[in-house]
Amino acid sequence: MLEIEVWEIRGKCPVFKKGDKIIIDQPKIVLEKTDAICIHALPSLLHYAIALNKGVDPVELGLSKDSEFAYIQCVDPGEPYTEGGTVIFRCKRI
Numbered sequence: 001m002l003e004i005e006v007w008e009i010r011g012k013c014p015v016f017k018k019g020d021k022i023i024i025d026q027p028k029i030v031l032e033k034t035d036a037i038c039i040h041a042l043p044s045l046l047h048y049a050i051a052l053n054k055g056v057d058p059v060e061l062g063l064s065k066d067s068e069f070a071y072i073q074c075v076d077p078g079e080p081y082t083e084g085g086t087v088i089f090r091c092k093r094i
Helices: 042-053
Strands: 002-011 021-025 070-073 085-093
Touching (some): 042 070, 042 085
16 A cells, blocks of 8 residues: 655645645555545656555655655646645655
């Protein structure tokens, strides 16, 4: 399983708050254990979810400086380009 946690929010996010989690048990998102889902962030997350869940080292993917966590960013750039903000997610296998 993969735990994706909202680690940092830069700007304003209308969907997530710090600490929210998304749990993925391939091939499904475990809705009962997931706090929120955003269609803007989902493509970035799912792009790496299968590899991370299979144990590919986040360092090899260029997503971290250590092997325990991967960091993935939402595509919303935030101010001054949008009224939203970008979210940094921290992912780990559980």
